[in-house]
Amino acid sequence: MKRPVVVVAATSGIGRAIARRLGQDGTPLILAGRDGPAASRIASDCKARFSIEAEAVEVDMLHVEEITSFIEHIKKLAPNGIDGLITCQGAMPDQEDLLSNPEMLQDLVKLNFTSVVILFEAVARALSETGGGFLCAITSVAADRGRPRHHLYGSTKSALTTYLEGLRVRLHPRDIKVVNIKPGVVDTAMTWGLSNSAPMASPDRVAKDTLRAIDRNRPVAYSPAVFSLIMKIVRAIPDRLFNRLDF
Numbered sequence: 001m002k003r004p005v006v007v008v009a010a011t012s013g014i015g016r017a018i019a020r021r022l023g024q025d026g027t028p029l030i031l032a033g034r035d036g037p038a039a040s041r042i043a044s045d046c047k048a049r050f051s052i053e054a055e056a057v058e059v060d061m062l063h064v065e066e067i068t069s070f071i072e073h074i075k076k077l078a079p080n081g082i083d084g085l086i087t088c089q090g091a092m093p094d095q096e097d098l099l100s101n102p103e104m105l106q107d108l109v110k111l112n113f114t115s116v117v118i119l120f121e122a123v124a125r126a127l128s129e130t131g132g133g134f135l136c137a138i139t140s141v142a143a144d145r146g147r148p149r150h151h152l153y154g155s156t157k158s159a160l161t162t163y164l165e166g167l168r169v170r171l172h173p174r175d176i177k178v179v180n181i182k183p184g185v186v187d188t189a190m191t192w193g194l195s196n197s198a199p200m201a202s203p204d205r206v207a208k209d210t211l212r213a214i215d216r217n218r219p220v221a222y223s224p225a226v227f228s229l230i231m232k233i234v235r236a237i238p239d240r241l242f243n244r245l246d247f
């Protein structure tokens with residue numbers, strides 16, 4: 001029998017799409033969100049549509065004690081262990097607001113970086129007991145170069161990228177996959193109302209690319225894949241020219 005996969009922030013555009021795709025494949029689910037009733041609705045929907053086991057757990061990733069009890073909760077819900085965990089929590093507040101509000105900036109780092117590290121370290125310890133399984137986080141193309149409009153958000157994602165690189169090496173002997181998904185611009189609540197000239201991917205497209213990357217043990221996957229080339233070009237722009245761009 002398949003072991004469950006945990007999706008954190010399953011109420012997000014991308015997280016919900018990942019949960020649905022996993023459910024469609026018959027994977028039992030543990031769906032977490034800071035909005036408990038919303039996570040429960042998604043779990044009930046997956047159960048009804050796909051005839052799978054799906055549990056919902058409420059967790060606010062800004063609070064360490066909630067992350068700790070969430071990990072204990074997972075152990076109770078999945079006594080035989082989990083197959084893996086995918087984290088989708090994240091925020092991209094307006095950068096001007098972040099620059100004038102240090103508490104908001106601190107919360108951004110906690111949510112986009114620290115909470116993932118705390119969670120991954122605990123789950124990695126549990127997976128290491130048997131070996132195998134996977135950990136997957138959603139970072140962003142914004143991690144690849146500090147563009148003026150979103151470089152605080154991008155910094156949290158590049159910190160996470162560096163953490164995932166090191167973790168991948170640490171967990172290699174235990175055969176645990178560590179996968180980093182780098183979406184471009186995705187049509188979710190995070191991007192509503194933002195002026196943007198690039199075409200947006202659907203959350204389902206990112207979900208499909210995420211599950212394929214885990215399946216094929218790709219350490220890093222851009223979604224859509226064309227962003228691998230786009231970001232190569234962006235990284236290659238000389239500083240003299242890059243400093244004049246406002247994007």
Ligand SMILES: NC(=O)c1ccc[n+]([C@@H]2O[C@H](COP(=O)([O-])OP(=O)(O)OC[C@H]3O[C@@H](n4cnc5c(N)ncnc54)[C@H](OP(=O)(O)O)[C@@H]3O)[C@@H](O)[C@H]2O)c1
Pocket residue numbers: 009010011012013014015033034035059060061062088089090091092111138139140141182183184185186187188189190191
């Ligand atoms: N959309 C894009 O263009 C894009 C591009 C690159 C990377 N990403 C990344 O993709 C991931 C998913 O984002 P999305 O696009 O699907 O946007 P989204 O719909 O706004 O999802 C953000 C998720 O984070 C959750 N969250 C926020 N604060 C939380 C907290 N304190 N504790 C637990 N969960 C919390 C939200 O919960 P609620 O549902 O309760 O608000 C929501 O489920 C994020 O890591 C984001 O940085 C997005």
